[in-house]
Amino acid sequence: MEQYVIKGGNSLVGDVEICGAKNAALGILAASLMTDESVIIENLPDVSDINVLIQAMESIGAIVEHLDRHTVKINSSLISSQTVDSIYIKKIRASYYMLGSLLGKYKRAEVALPGGCNIGSRPIDQHTKGFKALGADVKISHGRISAQAEKLVGNHIYLDVVTVGATINIMMAAVMAEGKTTIENAAKEPHVVDVANFLNSMGANIKGAGTDVIRIRGVEKLHGTTYSIIPDQIEAGTFMFAAAITKGDVMIKNIIPKHLESISAKLIEMGCEIEEFDESLRVVASKRLRQTHVKTLPYPGFPTDMQPQIVAALSLSEGLSVVTESIFENRFRYVDELTKMGASIKVEGNSAIVQGVGRITGAALSAPDLRAGAALVLAALAADGFSTVDDVVYIERGYEDFPEKLKSLGAMIEKVSTEQELTKFKLKVG
Numbered sequence: 001m002e003q004y005v006i007k008g009g010n011s012l013v014g015d016v017e018i019c020g021a022k023n024a025a026l027g028i029l030a031a032s033l034m035t036d037e038s039v040i041i042e043n044l045p046d047v048s049d050i051n052v053l054i055q056a057m058e059s060i061g062a063i064v065e066h067l068d069r070h071t072v073k074i075n076s077s078l079i080s081s082q083t084v085d086s087i088y089i090k091k092i093r094a095s096y097y098m099l100g101s102l103l104g105k106y107k108r109a110e111v112a113l114p115g116g117c118n119i120g121s122r123p124i125d126q127h128t129k130g131f132k133a134l135g136a137d138v139k140i141s142h143g144r145i146s147a148q149a150e151k152l153v154g155n156h157i158y159l160d161v162v163t164v165g166a167t168i169n170i171m172m173a174a175v176m177a178e179g180k181t182t183i184e185n186a187a188k189e190p191h192v193v194d195v196a197n198f199l200n201s202m203g204a205n206i207k208g209a210g211t212d213v214i215r216i217r218g219v220e221k222l223h224g225t226t227y228s229i230i231p232d233q234i235e236a237g238t239f240m241f242a243a244a245i246t247k248g249d250v251m252i253k254n255i256i257p258k259h260l261e262s263i264s265a266k267l268i269e270m271g272c273e274i275e276e277f278d279e280s281l282r283v284v285a286s287k288r289l290r291q292t293h294v295k296t297l298p299y300p301g302f303p304t305d306m307q308p309q310i311v312a313a314l315s316l317s318e319g320l321s322v323v324t325e326s327i328f329e330n331r332f333r334y335v336d337e338l339t340k341m342g343a344s345i346k347v348e349g350n351s352a353i354v355q356g357v358g359r360i361t362g363a364a365l366s367a368p369d370l371r372a373g374a375a376l377v378l379a380a381l382a383a384d385g386f387s388t389v390d391d392v393v394y395i396e397r398g399y400e401d402f403p404e405k406l407k408s409l410g411a412m413i414e415k416v417s418t419e420q421e422l423t424k425f426k427l428k429v430g
C-alpha cells in the first residue's frame with residue numbers, strides 16, 4: 001500500500017509554485033462541454049480528481065488532447081450521450097457538474113446520484129431547485145438523477161444556502177436559457193468567479209460573479225476559447241500553514257494574494273509574518289505559534305477546506321483555541337489521528353477545542369479525506385520522529401506532487417509502497 005513516510009523536525013525554507021485551482025478546473029472542464037468548438041485550458045492541475053473528470057468527459061464522446069502536463073485541448077462536437085456512468089460519480093462528486101453543462105447545452109442530462117462523502121451529508125436540493133426553476137423536469141430514481149427540458153427559460157432563483165456547487169451548476173444550465181436568470185445568495189468563491197469568467201470567454205453573458213447576485217442573460221451558443229485557470233487558494237493555504245507549523249520561511253509563488261486574505265489574517269494573529277507581492281506571498285514563522293479562534297464560512301470567510309490545516313497548527317500553539325466548522329458537519333474525523341500524536345483536542349458539536357501542546361510525536365496515521373490528509377502531513381512535519389500517512393489517494397485527489405514540493409522545501413518525506421522502501425528511507429534520514 002502506498003503511504004507517505006515523514007520524519008519531522010525540519011523547518012521548511014524556499015520557494016514553492018502553486019498549481020491551478022482544482023475546484024475551478026472541475027467546473028471549467030465540465031463547462032467546456034458546452035461548445036462544439038475547441039477549447040484550450042491552461043494551468044490545469046495534474047491531480048486525480050481532474051483526471052477522473054476528463055475520463056468521464058471522454059466516456060460520452062469528448063476528445064481531450066493533452067498538449068502538455070497542464071494544458072488540454074477539448075473538442076466536444078462529437079458528444080454522443082448525455083448519460084454519465086456511475087463509476088465516475090462514485091470516484092468524484094464533482095462529476096455532477098456535467099448535469100448542469102449537459103442540461104444547458106443538450107437540454108437533457110443524467111448522472112448517478114452523488115453518494116455520501118466522508119466530510120458530512122452533502123445534499124443536492126439546491127441544484128435541483130435551480131434546474132426546476134429554469135423549466136427542467138428533474139427526476140431521481142434508481143440512484144440516478146435526470147434532468148430534461150423542452151426549453152430552458154431564465155428565472156429568479158434564491159438559494160437557501162450558500163453553495164458553490166449549486167451556484168456553478170445553475171450558472172451553466174442558465175447560460176443558454178432563454179432570457180434572464182438571477183441567482184441570489186450565490187456563492188462568491190474565487191472558483192465560482194473563474195467558471196463565470198471562463199463561460200464569458202466562450203461568449204456567455206454573466207455579470208456579478210463574486211457578489212451574491214449573479215445575473216445571466218441567455219445567449220444562443222458558446223464558442224471556443226483559450227483560458228488559464230486561477231491558482232489554487234487551498235493548495236497555497238496548505239503551504240502557508242506548512243511554513244507556519246514548521247517555523248519556516250516559504251515564498252508561495254503563482255498565487256493571487258487577495259484570495260488568501262482570510263488565511264493570511266489568521267496566520268498574522270498566530271504570530272507569523274506575511275509579506276505580500278503581486279503574485280506571491282512570503283510566510284515567515286520564527287517563534288511558537290499563538291492561539292486563535294476561527295469559524296469556517298463561505299468566501300471571503302475562512303475556508304472549510306483549510307480547517308484541518310489550522311487545527312493541526314493550533315495543536316502546537318500556545319494557549320487554547322476554538323475552531324468551529326459551519327459548512328460540513330463531519331469534518332473533524334482526523335482529530336483522533338492528531339490525538340495519537342499527542343495533540344490535545346476535544347470535539348464538541350461542530351467545534352474543536354484545541355489546547356496547544358509543546359510537542360507532538362510521530363505516529364502511524366490514515367488520511368480520512370483530502371484536506372485532513374494534508375493536515376496530517378503538516379502535523380507529521382512538525383512532530384518528533386517518524387510518521388506514516390496511509391490512504392494517500394485522498395491527498396492525491398487534490399495536491400499535485402505534494403511530497404516532492406515539500407521535499408524541495410527541505411522536508412524529510414517520501415512516498416513508499418513497500419516495507420523495504422520504508423526502511424531505506426528511515427536509514428537514509430537517520
Ligand code: EPZ
Pocket residue numbers: 023024026094121122123124125126127128161162163164165166187304305326327328370371398
Ligand atoms: C465545494 O463543494 C468544494 N468542492 C469543496 O471542496 C468545498 O469544501 C466546498 O465547496 C465548500 O467551500 C468543489 O468545488 C468540487 P457546497 P460543494 O455546495 O460545492 C450545503 C475539497 O476539499 N448544500 O458549497 O459540494 C452543503 O451541505 C472539497 O476540495 C445544501 O444544503 O459544497 C454544505 O453545508 C471538499 N444543498 C454547504 O451547502 C445543496 O444542494 C456548502 O456546500 C448543496 C449544498
